[in-house]
Amino acid sequence: MSLFSVNTNVGALAALQSLNMTQQAMNNAQNQMSTGLKVGQASDNPAIYSIANTINSNIAGLSAVSDSLNFGAQVVATASAGVTNVNTVLQSLQQTVTSSNTSGENLATLQSQVNAELTQINQFASSATFNGVNLLSANTGGSVTNNSLNVVQSVDGSVYSVANQVNPTGGASITSLSDALGLTGLNVNTGAGNSTIGASIAFGTGTTVGTTGTPGTFVQATGTNAAVQLSLGKGSDGNTQTVTFEFVDDSNPQQLQTNPTADNTTIAVHFDSTKDSTNQITANLSTALSENGFNVAQQADGSLNIVGRGLTDASYGTATAGAYTSGTDAVTNGVITATNTGTADNGVTVGSLTSNQTAVQTVQGAVTALNTISASLGAASQQITGIQNFTTALSSALTAGVGALTDADLASESAVLSSLQTKQQLATQSLSIANSQPQSLLSLFKNL
Amino acid sequence: MQEAAIQHGAARYKQASQVTLSARETELAAFASIIRGLEEADTGTKRIRALGRNHDLWSTLVKDIALENNLLPVDIKNSLITLGAWSMRYSTLAILQDLPIQPLIDVNRNVADGIAQQMPASVTATPTVTSASTAA
Numbered sequence: 170m171s172l173f174s175v176n177t178n179v180g181a182l183a184a185l186q187s188l189n190m191t192q193q194a195m196n197n198a199q200n201q202m203s204t205g206l207k208v209g210q211a212s213d214n215p216a217i218y219s220i221a222n223t224i225n226s227n228i229a230g231l232s233a234v235s236d237s238l239n240f241g242a243q244v245v246a247t248a249s250a251g252v253t254n255v256n257t258v259l260q261s262l263q264q265t266v267t268s269s270n271t272s273g274e275n276l277a278t279l280q281s282q283v284n285a286e287l288t289q290i291n292q293f294a295s296s297a298t299f300n301g302v303n304l305l306s307a308n309t310g311g312s313v314t315n316n317s318l319n320v321v322q323s324v325d326g327s328v329y330s331v332a333n334q335v336n337p338t339g340g341a342s343i344t345s346l347s348d349a350l351g352l353t354g355l356n357v358n359t360g361a362g363n364s365t366i367g368a369s370i371a372f373g374t375g376t377t378v379g380t381t382g383t384p385g386t387f388v389q390a391t392g393t394n395a396a397v398q399l400s401l402g403k404g405s406d407g408n409t410q411t412v413t414f415e416f417v418d419d420s421n422p423q424q425l426q427t428n429p430t431a432d433n434t435t436i437a438v439h440f441d442s443t444k445d446s447t448n449q450i451t452a453n454l455s456t457a458l459s460e461n462g463f464n465v466a467q468q469a470d471g472s473l474n475i476v477g478r479g480l481t482d483a484s485y486g487t488a489t490a491g492a493y494t495s496g497t498d499a500v501t502n503g504v505i506t507a508t509n510t511g512t513a514d515n516g517v518t519v520g521s522l523t524s525n526q527t528a529v530q531t532v533q534g535a536v537t538a539l540n541t542i543s544a545s546l547g548a549a550s551q552q553i554t555g556i557q558n559f560t561t562a563l564s565s566a567l568t569a570g571v572g573a574l575t576d577a578d579l580a581s582e583s584a585v586l587s588s589l590q591t592k593q594q595l596a597t598q599s600l601s602i603a604n605s606q607p608q609s610l611l612s613l614f615k616n617l
Numbered sequence: 618m619q620e621a622a623i624q625h626g627a628a629r630y631k632q633a634s635q636v637t638l639s640a641r642e643t644e645l646a647a648f649a650s651i652i653r654g655l656e657e658a659d660t661g662t663k664r665i666r667a668l669g670r671n672h673d674l675w676s677t678l679v680k681d682i683a684l685e686n687n688l689l690p691v692d693i694k695n696s697l698i699t700l701g702a703w704s705m706r707y708s709t710l711a712i713l714q715d716l717p718i719q720p721l722i723d724v725n726r727n728v729a730d731g732i733a734q735q736m737p738a739s740v741t742a743t744p745t746v747t748s749a750s751t752a753a
Contacts, residue, residue, distance in 0.1 A: 581720035588727035595731030603681035607640030
């Protein structure tokens with residue numbers, strides 16, 4: 170890297186040049202390590218390059234290499250800029266899924282926010298295209314003609330390649346950056362992939378409603394209600410938040426037993442044991458769950474699949490004398506389906522979340538995956554920098570052959586000083602710079 | 618809108634060059650356009666593109682100078698190749714690293730000033746450009 174902050178004056182020039190040489194010596198050592206190329210060799214042994222007769226074509230060749238390097242730099246930097254934008258979206262996505270664990274958030278709103286953010290991620294990736302090359306595009310097609318990069322790194326035509334960052338193996342399953350980050354289908358309530366992980370509630374085989382005190386009933390005894398309790402993770406006070414649904418038999422009215430507290434909400438699920446079928450009671454519970462912000466889906470087997478509000482666990486049990494007591498045979502950390510009904514002594518079985526990723530974990534995984542892409546692009550950027558420095562050394566060696574200014578690796582202050590001299594030179598003659606092919610400059614305006 | 622302005626300018630210069638084919642005017646227009654792009658380049662893709670176009674400008678110039686039928690004196694050729702090699706290298710490095718853009722602007726401006734100073738008075742008055750712009 171050159172020096173920038175020293176004011177331009179003639180007296181400083183010699184000092185700058187000597188400093189620049191010191192810097193370059195350090196850079197050379199670094200380049201040699203990172204590129205494996207013997208950077209020093211080109212400038213140490215200019216004789217190995219055929220100079221005198223082929224100087225012009227070599228300069229043209231070096232310009233072509235420089236074109237290729239610059240093209241590669243633009244592709245890599247564009248991809249890096251895209252990754253930076255995606256990273257910003259990921260931070261926002263992380264906030265969104267974290268807030269889904271907070272009670273009272275509208276899950277439908279959060280989910281549409283998540284969907285919009287996923288769309289944004291893929292848009293940033295697809296817009297990171299430069300001249301048809303996009304390292305963040307999983308496949309070619311449309312405006313993307315290449316999703317990997319080849320850079321000509323020397324006049325002999327050898328090539329440095331940068332692999333596609335999203336789908337390096339070309340797998341058919343990855344079609345976008347959000348696929349590669351494992352985010353596609355992210356459900357604010359669960360993890361990725363539209364899984365149906367959540368609490369699953371089923372009523373036991375042979376459930377008879379209203380037979381007090383008998384297994385398979387909803388009202389167990391006087392003053393006791395069957396109940397389902399859902400845990401929502403920790404609230405702002407650090408305590409686990411719960412919602413307790415108590416089954417209240419309207420034919421034999423009971424008051425709610427579980428005390429509402431700062432950490433617990435108690436909800437009544439009304440039914441009439443003299444009239445209602447099991448299906449009706451299931452429907453009543455489903456309605457109560459929906460009304461309280463949970464997403465409920467009734468499965469083909471009749472069980473309820475519950476997600477939402479950052480649900481972390483669920484159990485069934487009894488509510489009596491002001492407190493909820495988890496059932497003795499509550500099943501934890503396993504998905505309970507309708508086939509597990511035999512375990513329910515009050516007719517209700519409840520599963521809980523399995524070890525599947527939560528939405529938060531999914532996004533954390535995406536952050537890690539994006540960091541890997543970012544590091545890979547950083548390495549490509551360093552590699553191209555190294556090749557560029559090597560090319561400069563070669564260029565110095567070539568221009569030395571015709572007695573040109575040999576210091577092609579000027580510090581920027583020196584370059585500006587040098588350009589002042591060039592200004593004087595140009596002013597004293599009548600030819601334009603590109604006088605052999607003046608039309609060639611017009612191509613610069615072509616893509617504006 | 619700046620894009621539109623630049624496109625309009627480019628169209629003007631194309632028209633102008635079709636009429637007059639002044640190589641120096643085209644060169645000045647190219648430098649002016651590139652300098653403006655660099656001055657307006659702040660961050661992200663805009664900066665990358667501006668640096669890329671600066672590289673393209675110098676690459677075009679250096680390739681022309683490298684041709685045998687370029688009639689510039691050898692000392693000017695050498696100066697320009699040296700500046701060009703620096704500008705191309707610096708552009709690429711500035712795309713990859715956070716380097717200040719101002720030195721590139723200063724160098725371009727000095728070279729453009731050199732071209733402008735050598736222009737005959739009749740051409741510097743830019744009558745062709747004015748008529749082309751009113752026609753457009």
